[in-house]
Amino acid sequence: MSAVERYNRQILHWGKERQQQLEAATVLIAGIGGLGATVSQLLVRAGIGKLYLVDDGLVDWSDLNRQLLYNETDIGQPKLTIAKQRLQQINKDVTIEVQQKRIDHSFQPPADVSIFADCLDNYPSRFHLEASLGTGSFLIHGGIEGDQGQVLTLQKGKSQSLAEILAGSRQPQGEIPVTGSGAAILSGFMANELFNTIFSQPQLLNRFLIVGLSDLHLAFLEV
């Protein structure tokens, strides 16, 4: 089966040139949980060239409501082991590298990545990820909590930093409420923005897309 045949439905939408751009692209996804498990799947199904996945978690029962790569037989297994296996079953042509680690001050991104997806679930790791990026790199940030979520694209060295924008934000105590439908919606917006950024047309550069999940409102906030 040819690539044109496999990706026909999206090539009808964005054309062969963009499909080639996608197949030449490399993205690092930090956090393969509620957002990252779906974002990674959407990129792999679309035929991205190479993915780096970074996470240090094990699959837990409380993940299964929203983390679409995992199932009951995976409980206790490293998320990255399962994620890579499932993603390669979806599309064997994508190169997938995994880094089993928590993102902290020592994190060093691979040299061949300039687009990063922040699918993390805590502010310290988000800020460490951002601090590690080289000038000009794009960071697509996503977050979700209960009835609300947001997506934002920043370019290192040209945008305000996420740490500046979110200054004063502290991690909520205890587990954060997240539904499967909410995580899927925000993941879809994140993947869409990742495609836009790969095509050199980010739509959320320096502006939040803020999603209200209960009343279904969308709003923009310039930063």
Added chain:
Amino acid sequence: MINIQFYSLLRLLLKQEKFELASIGEDETIEQLLQRLQQQISTPFLQKLLDEQGEMFPGTIIMINRRNIHHLEKLETPIQDGDVVALFPPGAGG
């Protein structure tokens, strides 16, 4: 006029996207502006932003003209005519 924009849970709580208040001069701080705003609208909201000692809760970002007030003078930041104030509680999970 000062344009105050509400996002996420605050928009749900207040059932409106924004509110405009006339400027009363350069001596007014962001905290005083928000207290004046609460007097103007029917739904109390300051308890979502500030604790009993008037300190900010960590869950909501207050921005003035795209700048987080943590980088300005925090709650003492002066407000001027034409400023755009945004109140946004970001989602922390992923």
